[in-house]
Amino acid sequence: MTGMFYGLGVGPGPAGLLPVASLDILRRVDHIFAPRSRVSETSVALEALRSLDFPRQRVREVEFLMDGDDRRIGQHYSALAREIAALGRQGQSVAYLTIGDAMTYSTLGYLVAALKREAPELPRRVLPGITSYATAAAMTGFALGEGKERVLILPCPDDLSTLTADIEHNDVVVLMKVGRRLNGVLDLLQNMNILEHCALAHRLGLDGEVVLPSLNVRPEAGRLGYLSVLLIRKHPPRRFS
8 A cells, every 4th residue: 555745835823824725634644744953942834833723643843954965965855755655655644844835945845856766656745835925925015026027036145245136137036044144134225225115024923923014124133034034125116096
C-alpha cells in the first residue's frame, strides 16, 4: 500500500487564514510534520494553527535547515524524504506544514524535490496557502498593483545598492526576509523620500504583531526585521476623484 504526502501552507497567524481543504487534510492524515527552527522553542507553523481543532497527538516537530550550505540542506531534506517515504510505503499519510504559501520562498520546495528523487512512486499533493505579503496588503490597504504597475517580490539583498536599483526599475517592491538589514533598508527608503508610501507587517497574527500602514513616522528597527514583510511603493497610489 502507498500513502500520500501533502504539503500545506498555513497561516500567517492564528486568524483562520487556512484553506478549508487544508484543514480537512490536517484532520485526517496519520502524521503532521511541523518544522521548527533550532533557535526557536516552538514551531511558528503550529502557532499559526493554535486556534483550530485537529488531532495534535499526530504532530511531530522536525528541524528545518536553511543555513546556506547547499550540501547540508540537500542531505537534510533527503533524509527527511526517506523517512516520509517509509511511512508512505506503510500506507500512511503525512502532511508537512509551512508558513504562508506552500511554494513561495518555502523550505517545502526542498522537500518536494527530495521526495521526487527518493520516492518518485509516492503520491504528492501541495495545497497553496496565503502569503504574508497578501495578508499585509489586506491589513494595511496597500495596493500591490494598480493597472499595469510592475510588482517585484524578492528576499532582501545584502547589497542595498541592488535594492535601490530594484525600486527604481519597479513600481512596487515586496521585500521579504529582511532580518538584521531593516535599519539599512529604512535609511534607504528615507533617503529616497518614499517612507510614507511604504508599509510593514511583523509577526502577523502572532504574539508581538506589528502592522504599520505607513512609515511616515519611522519605526525603531529593533527585531522588527524578523518574520516581517515590507511593502514598498515608489510613487503615491493613484487617487480618483
